Amino acid sequence: MPLIAVTCRHSHQQGVSHIQDAYVQAVEQAGGLPVVLPPSLSPAASVDILSRMDGLFLSGGSDLSPYFFGKPPHPRLGEVEALRDEQEIALVKAALGLGLPIFGICRGMQVINAALGGTILQHIDEDRVGAIQHRQEAPGWHRHHQVEIVPGTMLAAALGPGAIGVNSFHHQVVDQVAPGLTISAASPDGLVEAFESREPWILGVQWHPERMIARYPEFLGLFELFCSQCNNKSMQQ
Numbered sequence: 369m370p371l372i373a374v375t376c377r378h379s380h381q382q383g384v385s386h387i388q389d390a391y392v393q394a395v396e397q398a399g400g401l402p403v404v405l406p407p408s409l410s411p412a413a414s415v416d417i418l419s420r421m422d423g424l425f426l427s428g429g430s431d432l433s434p435y436f437f438g439k440p441p442h443p444r445l446g447e448v449e450a451l452r453d454e455q456e457i458a459l460v461k462a463a464l465g466l467g468l469p470i471f472g473i474c475r476g477m478q479v480i481n482a483a484l485g486g487t488i489l490q491h492i493d494e495d496r497v498g499a500i501q502h503r504q505e506a507p508g509w510h511r512h513h514q515v516e517i518v519p520g521t522m523l524a525a526a527l528g529p530g531a532i533g534v535n536s537f538h539h540q541v542v543d544q545v546a547p548g549l550t551i552s553a554a555s556p557d558g559l560v561e562a563f564e565s566r567e568p569w570i571l572g573v574q575w576h577p578e579r580m581i582a583r584y585p586e587f588l589g590l591f592e593l594f595c596s597q598c599n600n601k602s603m604q605q
């Protein structure tokens with residue numbers, strides 16, 4: 369089974385790293401062996417560990433520092449986990465060099481975009497006129513808004529083309545998509561909800577499939593797609 373490096377949250381106030389169960393369980397359920405890397409590791413040690421892995425999974429969390437995409441901080445910027453930012457940017461760049469598949473959820477998708485030279489919209493409600501609500505108060509499994517999946521993409525192969533309901537727990541979103549990435553889903557207000565690349569293998573989704581699997585098993589398919597790519601990578605070694 370492929371070894372999957374999994375990133376997690378970090379509280380600099382408490383000096384504690386932590387991860388929600390759903391991420392670890394989804395990777396395991398999809399046939400991967402998750403290895404959680406706390407942001408308290410140095411970026412060098414994290415990259416060393418990654419070099420023995422078969423894939424990189426970036427979980428959700430708080431806001432990426434705009435330092436990493438060259439913008440000044442928006443007044444509504446939330447908590448920033450700077451150690452984690454440094455670790456994850458280093459991991460994404462290393463994964464590209466190692467040829468490892470990368471899957472990012474929510475913040476993880478935004479980190480991939482920034483590491484590849486894209487930018488992030490720092491507060492949807494003020495920066496995008498006409499945006500719908502992207503921070504639901506409903507339970508995590510609830511299909512808060514629809515996204516339109518682009519036909520012919522890997523995402524369409526996993527979930528089917530056309531409209532699908534997803535959850536939404538973000539106040540930031542990908543703005544300028546990094547070179548080499550293809551938009552594979554958008555929300556009704558035109559925001560980027562998923563992107564991908566086949567070579568290097570990258571998948572990013574702005575919603576949280578891990579919180580929907582119990583009720584909507586099709587979302588496990590995204591983790592299975594990723595883990596099968598990582599398994600291919602591990603067989604080549």
Ligand code: MN
Pocket residue numbers: 502513535536537538555561574575
């Ligand atoms: Mn959304």
